[in-house]
Amino acid sequence: MKTKDFYALLIRLFLGYVFASAGLCKLTDGQFGQLIGPPLLIKQLAEYDLELFGQFIALSQVLVGMMVMSQRYSVLGLIMLVPVNVSILMVTISQNWKGTPYVDAVLVALNILALLYEWKSLKFLLLPDTMEIKAPAKVNELFPNVWWGTLGIGFGALGGLLGVWSFPATLAFGSLAFVSMYVNVFTFQSYYLLEKIILALSGLAILSVTFVGFLQKAMWVLLGGSILLVFVLLLVRTFLYKK
Incomplete structure (x- = not known):
């Protein structure tokens, strides 16, 4: 695999995992292992009668993160991740959190890099008069398998929906989702x-x-x-x- 393709793959896996696990963590009140917080967001928002909104945010993170990891739907997931990423960055800046804005800025930069990797397929969004559009996207050329990535998204969504009621179920389905994503990645033969x-x-x-x-x-x-x-x-x- 070419160097740029391999680095782009690692970025997609990392970004997707960071946000999917963060959402699963919120939905299980901090029990699901993850790298970024706040793990108790739903409980904190519940004090202002915004518990459902917190659950929506968390489940959105799960779905978008899993899409980014899936390879099959990574481009769509990366586009959807931009406003999520930028919103989180602005919250950390406005709250004057120490150090966190720098971490979030790196995540935003990685998000943009992953999209620039698909510039030939996405440039029509910024240059609507362009006549040269690459289809399918590079990621879909490398990972054409439909089922493993889709299965991973399904496992992740199911784990997220069950998060409010059963941490063991979320742990099981979340783990199956990550395993499915890596099985999909290893379908590439070269x-x-x-x-x-x-x-x-x-x-x-x-x-x-x-x-x-x-x-x-x-x-x-x-x-x-x-x-x-x-x-x-x-x-x-x-x-x-x-x-």
């Missing part, structure tokens, strides 16, 4: 060995955070080790395969 290892490690990192309630301290070892190895192997892969 990875370098290093790329397969990097993807496997990223999946291990996701599952270690997902099961933080059970792994506890071990989660930090798995997560830290996986991230460190991914970073090192990415550098090695980038320098070995310069294309």
